[in-house]
Amino acid sequence: xxxxxxxxxxxxxxxxxxxxxxxxxxxxxxxxxxxxxxxxxxxxxxxxxxxxxxxxxxxxxxxxxxxxxxxxxxxxxxxxxxxxxxxxxxxxxxxxxxxxxxxxxxxxxxxxxxxxxxxxxxxxxxxxxxxxxxxxxxxxxxxxxxxxxxxxxxxxxxxxxxxxxxxxxxxxxxxxxxxxxxxxxxxxxxxxxxxxxxxxxxxxxxxxxxxxxxxxxxxxxxxxxxxxxxxxxxxxxxxxxxxxxxxxxxxxxxxxxxxxxxxxxxxxxxxxxxxxxxxxxxxxxxxxxxxxxxxxxxxxxxxxxxxxxxxxxxxxxxxxxxxxxxxxxxxxxxxxxxxxxxxxxxxxxxxxxxxxxxxxxxxxxxxxxxxxxxxxxxxxxxxxxxxxxxxxxxxxxxxxxxxxxxxxxxxxxxxxxxxxxxxxxxxxxxxxxxxxxxxxxxxxxxxxxxxx
Amino acid sequence: xxxxxxxxxxxxxxxxxxxxxxxxxxxxxxxxxxxxxxxxxxxxxxxxxxxxxxxxxxxxxxxxxxxxxxxxxxxxxxxx
Numbered sequence: 414x415x416x417x418x419x420x421x422x423x424x425x426x427x428x429x430x431x432x433x434x435x436x437x438x439x440x441x442x443x444x445x446x447x448x449x450x451x452x453x454x455x456x457x458x459x460x461x462x463x464x465x466x467x468x469x470x471x472x473x474x475x476x477x478x479x480x481x482x483x484x485x486x487x488x489x490x491x492x493x494x495x496x497x498x499x500x501x502x503x504x505x506x507x508x509x510x511x512x513x514x515x516x517x518x519x520x521x522x523x524x525x526x527x528x529x530x531x532x533x534x535x536x537x538x539x540x541x542x543x544x545x546x547x548x549x550x551x552x553x554x555x556x557x558x559x560x561x562x563x564x565x566x567x568x569x570x571x572x573x574x575x576x577x578x579x580x581x582x583x584x585x586x587x588x589x590x591x592x593x594x595x596x597x598x599x600x601x602x603x604x605x606x607x608x609x610x611x612x613x614x615x616x617x618x619x620x621x622x623x624x625x626x627x628x629x630x631x632x633x634x635x636x637x638x639x640x641x642x643x644x645x646x647x648x649x650x651x652x653x654x655x656x657x658x659x660x661x662x663x664x665x666x667x668x669x670x671x672x673x674x675x676x677x678x679x680x681x682x683x684x685x686x687x688x689x690x691x692x693x694x695x696x697x698x699x700x701x702x703x704x705x706x707x708x709x710x711x712x713x714x715x716x717x718x719x720x721x722x723x724x725x726x727x728x729x730x731x732x733x734x735x736x737x738x739x740x741x742x743x744x745x746x747x748x749x750x751x752x753x754x755x756x757x758x759x760x761x762x763x764x765x766x767x768x769x770x771x772x773x774x775x776x777x778x779x780x781x782x783x784x785x786x787x788x789x790x791x792x793x794x795x796x797x798x799x800x801x802x803x804x805x806x807x808x809x810x811x812x813x814x815x816x817x818x819x820x821x822x823x824x825x826x827x828x829x830x831x832x833x834x835x836x837x838x839x840x841x842x843x844x845x846x847x848x849x850x851x852x853x854x855x856x857x858x859x860x861x862x863x864x865x
Numbered sequence: 866x867x868x869x870x871x872x873x874x875x876x877x878x879x880x881x882x883x884x885x886x887x888x889x890x891x892x893x894x895x896x897x898x899x900x901x902x903x904x905x906x907x908x909x910x911x912x913x914x915x916x917x918x919x920x921x922x923x924x925x926x927x928x929x930x931x932x933x934x935x936x937x938x939x940x941x942x943x944x945x
Contacts, residue, residue, distance in 0.1 A: 624882035626942065784883030789905040824903055827914020830884045835914075 450475035452656035456664060456698050458672050459549050459648045465580065467587040470551035474655060477555040479562070481654050483513030486563040490650065492658035494670040499531060499606065499643030500723070500753040502741065505650065511630040512564045512640045525567035527639040529615065530557045530647050532573035533599035533606035535779075536724040537689030538681075538755045541674035542644050544694040546577045549648060550584035554591050556647025559654050564640060569594045572611055573644070574601065603725070603779035607831045608641045610781075621781035622831035643753075645674050665699025669740035672696050673751065677710040679717070679758035682865050683771035686725075692757075697739070699751075704735040706756055718761040719847060723752030725772050726836025728843035729765070748843055764862035765851055769844040770798035776837045787834045790825035794818060794841055802864070804855055815845050815852045875918030878942040879927050881908060883915065885938035892930040892939060899923060916942070 450473070453461035462473040481489075490506035497503045512526055530553060532542040546553060553571070561569045571581060575598045585591045599605050600620030607622045612633050614620040633639020642650070649671060653661050662670045678692030693710050703722070704714055719729045722739070728749035730737060737743040739751050759765055777791035797818040805814065822838035829835070845852055854860040879899070888906035899917060900908040910917040919927045919941070931939045 622884075624884045626880055626940065785886060785888055785905055785907040786883065786903065789907075790903075823911070824909070827912075828881075828883060828907070828909075829915070830882070 452652075452660050456672050456696055458652060458664075458696060459545060459552055459645070459674065460696050462549060462551075465548055465550055465584065467551055467584065470549070474552070474652070477559060477651055478654050481559055481563050483509065483563040483565075486559065486650075486654065487513065489653055489658050493649075493653050493661040494658075494667075495646065495649050495653065495661065497643055498645035498649070498673060498753065500726075502750060502752075505642065505646055508630050508640055508642070509560060509564060511628065512638050524637045525635075526564050527568045527570070527615075527634045527637055528557065528561045528564065528566040529569075529611060529634075529639065529641045530571040530573075530644050531606055531608070531611055531641050532571070532577065532644040533611060534574065534753075535601075535603040535605045536726075536753060536755060537603075537687060538676060538678060538692065538721075538724050538757055539689075539753050540676045540692055541694045541754055543574060543577045545645055545648060545674060546573060547580045550581050551588070552648035552651045553581075553644045554584060554588070554594065555651035556642070556644075556649070557594060558590060559650060560640065560642065560647065566640070568634075570597055570615055571595070571644075572597050572599050572615065574599050602781075603776065604781055604831060604833055607833075609831065611641060612639060619781075621783060622829075622833075624830045666738060666740050668742045669699030669738070669751065671699050673699055673739075673754050675706060675739070675754035675756055677706060677712075677756045677758075679712060680760060681757055681768060683767050686768070686771040686775045700738040700740040700743070702736055702738050703730060703756070706739060707735070707758060712758055716760055717758040718763075719759045719765065721757040721759065722747075722749040722755070724755035724757075725776055726832070726840060727752055727755065728839060729759075729847040731847050732761075747847070748839055760863075762863050764802075764860055764864050765844060765848045766798070766802040766855060766860075767864045769840070769848075770795065770802040773798050773837060773841060776833070776840075780833060781831075784829040784834070786825045786828035790821055790828075790834060791837055794821045794825070794837065797821060798841065798844075801852065801855055804858060804860065806856055806858055813856055815856065819845055876921040876924050877919045877927065877944070878916040879919050879930070880940045880942050881915050881917070882938045882940070883907075885936045887936055887938075889935050891933050891935065895926050895930040895933065896923060899927075 462469045487506045487510045495505045534542045571594050578596055604610050605620045608629055609625050610620050610622045613623055615634050629639045665671045674696055676692040676694050678690045681690050717732055719731045721727055721729055728747050730747050741750050744750055774795040777795040780787045780791050797814050801814040818841055822841045825834040826838045893900045893902050893908050900910055903909040931941055
């Protein structure tokens with residue numbers, strides 16, 4: 414796809430859209446009468462405006478439709494195939510359908526409906542939500558307002574890190590329709606973005622997940638129906654209601670329609686796990702091949718032995734499989750999925766085991782400390798990986814250290830209020846599988862790679 | 866969620882609230898065929914995580930486990 418490469422090499426920060434000539438001044442109170450502008454072409458969609466201000470936003474995208482009904486929104490999103498961009502890839506229409514069906518089902522005692530835009534990006538390797546809020550805050554606000562109108566929401570929140578709230582506040586101040594949005598700072602921890610943890614924070618409690626037996630769309634903040642969408646999901650919604658599901662599907666694959674934001678980085682040292690390394694945020698067509706994603710970011714493919722896809726709860730894909738697409742179908746064999754769009758290159762000379770051990774140590778420290786299997790199991794997993802990475806060969810009470818790590822991974826899986834133990838276990842199993850040669854080298858004492 | 870064959874039509878799911886459970890293990894004594902203990906003492910039904918299918922014959926015992934859990938960490942979710 415040469416055209417695609419051409420767009421992408423312009424990158425996120427220095428992109429040019431060639432659309433500035435369509436700029437026109439639009440007054441807030443007259444937006445309904447303005448023609449809908451032509452949709453963006455190429456993969457620069459969410460980033461097409463090129464500047465975060467409201468005038469440029471309106472000049473680029475035109476006004477957002479003011480009153481999309483719940484049914485119309487659900488239909489459009491169902492046709493678009495949009496999935497949640499926070500990582501879980503839940504079909505976006507289903508949550509909205511669940512909430513918009515509530516008043517009809519239970520008119521007699523209608524409860525207040527809450528809508529939350531979630532930008533709590535706890536994953537150190539991810540920067541796309543913060544970048545989106547800095548570069549295109551009005552698309553996110555549009556999406557939040559559209560969803561809120563469709564489900565007749567009573568309260569609207571935007572939950573984002575302290576560092577980006579000023580950008581969001583400036584954007585809110587630039588328009589007349591966003592004053593009801595309550596801006597709330599997100600907690601700075603790995604699990605802060607988990608949906609029930611977001612609800613806990615908004616309730617004034619600790620930013621930790623809670624046990625949920627009912628979906629948040631039935632019982633969330635204050636027991637009221639609560640709809641959480643990742644901010645990129647909201648930006649995509651803001652485009653789909655303008656330009657349609659058919660336009661959305663012009664890019665991407667059947668499995669991964671539209672575009673998505675990714676954060677691409679490389680060269681993670683063991684002492685950088687908690688902070689991540691600076692990455693580049695790109696908007697790419699869904700299902701772009703891994704090798705192209707690496708090339709677009711100026712990386713030499715032969716420099717990497719593998720990429721970590723999906724972040725610290727993700728899975729490794731070895732260089733022999735760089736032809737795979739960043740979509741669920743292609744990545745399934747490796748237990749990976751696009752997740753929140755994190756791609757980390759692992760340099761060929763670097764041993765993956767110290768990096769993996771540092772990641773699992775970090776994840777163990779990031780446990781909210783509530784659930785026994787996570788509190789006990791993740792440190793045990795981290796310990797097994799650290800010993801393996803150090804080259805300890807003495808088996809523990811069971812078989813070898815790798816087998817012990819695999820056993821612990823299966824013991825903790827599924828046993829928590831959130832998916833933190835599952836995600837950690839999946840990462841460990843992926844490490845042991847994809848890097849079985851490195852594991853064998855450590856168990857026999859012959860690893861010659863860089864262990865920094 | 867599991868590689869194991871599901872029991873034919875579980876009568877209910879035994880939900881474990883891990884934020885409440887602290888491994889007192891009464892449930893594992895009341896439901897020895899359903900739950901074992903992991904190495905830290907927490908109830909374990911390998912492959913089933915937080916929602917363990919309960920066959921009909923174990924329902925009375927599962928009700929007891931729910932009622933007797935000192936941490937109120939268990940609930941039975943019956944199909945609608």
